[in-house]
Structures are given as structure tokens and as C-alpha cells.
Amino acid sequence: MTPVSKQEWRRRIVASRRSVDADVRVAESLKLCHAAADSARGTAAVAAYVPVGSEPGSLDLLDALRRESSVVMVPVAGEPGPLHWAEYTGRDSLKAARYGLLEPTGEILDPASVSRCDVVFIPALAVDLRGVRLGRGAGFYDRTLDLVGTGVPVVAVVRDGELVDELPEEQHDRRCSHALTPSRGLVSLSGE
Numbered sequence: 411m412t413p414v415s416k417q418e419w420r421r422r423i424v425a426s427r428r429s430v431d432a433d434v435r436v437a438e439s440l441k442l443c444h445a446a447a448d449s450a451r452g453t454a455a456v457a458a459y460v461p462v463g464s465e466p467g468s469l470d471l472l473d474a475l476r477r478e479s480s481v482v483m484v485p486v487a488g489e490p491g492p493l494h495w496a497e498y499t500g501r502d503s504l505k506a507a508r509y510g511l512l513e514p515t516g517e518i519l520d521p522a523s524v525s526r527c528d529v530v531f532i533p534a535l536a537v538d539l540r541g542v543r544l545g546r547g548a549g550f551y552d553r554t555l556d557l558v559g560t561g562v563p564v565v566a567v568v569r570d571g572e573l574v575d576e577l578p579e580e581q582h583d584r585r586c587s588h589a590l591t592p593s594r595g596l597v598s599l600s601g602e
């Protein structure tokens with residue numbers, strides 16, 4: 411049966427992510443790493459995130475982005491509101507932060523600094539074919555995506571089965587333009 415509430419979607423996806431074998435996870439991470447690098451080639455600045463727990467992605471992916479783009483920014487989460495940012499300068503500069511996250515120790519950049527990014531990779535539990543994204547439920551990215559430049563790809567990074575037909579959408583939800591999945595790489599979403 412199709413789950414209806416966002417909460418139920420979150421519960422199922424988190425459970426499914428936790429059950430993924432380590433070798434599958436490593437293989438998926440490698441594919442995402444290559445696909446993300448392809449999508450960021452030749453850019454001046456990109457935004458991405460430091461994956462924690464069972465989230466898709468890896469520090470290798472961030473390091474690959476650094477080789478493709480002059481600046482890689484990752485979020486710094488404070489009180490719910492638009493995300494602040496800091497430059498990812500390598501894994502040694504990360505420290506444990508609130509909400510169980512890993513964040514850079516360097517200078518904190520204000521929310522509007524995301525506007526200089528040419529591609530924005532964002533964490534998601536799922537995304538649908540219209541670009542509707544399911545996040546962790548604090549609304550950080552909904553408050554952030556209005557600051558991203560017009561026409562800039564907003565790319566939800568998910569496992570293959572997390573690109574789904576339809577998610578519940580609320581008025582405040584901001585849509586993504588693309589998904590990035592291990593098997594399909596960069597997928598353009600219709601925005602309908």
C-alpha cells in the first residue's frame with residue numbers, strides 16, 4: 411500500500427536505508443561520486459552536504475566535487491530558517507555538530523552565499539518525478555532554495571528506489587529540478 415503521510419514515508423525510507431548491506435552502500439556511493447563529479451565539472455562553486463548515518467553520498471563524493479569546482483559549500487544548521495554555509499576544505503576540517511551532523515570548522519557564510527553556486531546537491535529521503543522532495547522535516551531546505559539562482563540545478567541525491575512517482579506536497583515545499591541516483595545518474599524532473 412502506498413504510504414500517505416510524510417511521516418510514514420520518512421519511517422519507511424529510514425528503515426529501508428538502515429537495512430542496506432555495506433557492500434551495496436559502497437558500490438552506490440561510488441556511482442553517486444562519479445555522477446556528481448560529472449554534474450559539477452567546470453563549475454566555479456557548488457553546494458553539497460556532509461552525509462551522516464545511512465544518507466546516500468560520501469566524503470569521497472565531496473572530495474571529488476572539490477576537484478571539479480573551485481568552491482564546495484556545505485550547510486551549517488542553526489535554528490530552523492535558511493541554512494548558513496561553510497566551505498568544505500577537506501575531511502580533516504569537519505567536526506561533530508548539532509543534530510548528529512558533521513560541519514566544517516571554518517568561517518560561517520550567510521544564507522545568501524548559496525546564490526553563487528552553479529549546482530546545488532541536497533540531501534533527501536525521497537524525491538518524486540515532479541521534483542517534490544521529502545527531507546528530514548525541519549524545513550531547512552524549503553527556506554533555503556528561494557536563495558538559489560534562477561535556472562541553477564537543484565539536485566536531490568537519493569537511492570534508486572527513492573525516486574518515486576508521487577510524494578505528498580505541501581504549500582511551503584520547494585521543488586528540486588533533478589535527482590541524482592546511483593544507477594540513473596542525473597535525472598531531470600519535469601517540474602509539473
Ligand SMILES: Nc1nc2c(c(=O)[nH]1)N(C=O)[C@@H](CNc1ccc(C(=O)N[C@@H](CCC(=O)O)C(=O)O)cc1)CN2
Nearest residue numbers: 459460461462485487509510533545546547548550551
Ligand atoms: N547530512 C545532512 N546535513 C544536513 C541536512 C540533512 O538532511 N543531511 N539538513 C537537511 O535539512 C539540514 C539539517 N536538517 C535537520 C533536520 C531535522 C533534524 C531533526 O529533526 N533532528 C531531531 C533530532 C535528530 C537526531 O538527533 O537524531 C530533532 O531535532 O528532534 C536535524 C537536522 C542541514 N544539514
Ligand SMILES: Nc1ncnc2c1ncn2[C@@H]1O[C@H](COP(=O)(O)OP(=O)(O)OP(=O)(O)O)[C@@H](O)[C@H]1O
Nearest residue numbers: 416543544545546547548549550551552553582583
Ligand atoms: N518557507 C518557510 N517558512 C516557514 N516555515 C517553513 C517554511 N518551509 C517549511 N517550513 C516549516 O518547516 C516544517 C517542515 O517542513 P517539511 O516537512 O517540508 O521539511 P523537509 O523539507 O522535509 O525538511 P528539511 O529541508 O529540513 O530536510 C513545516 O511544517 C513548516 O512549518
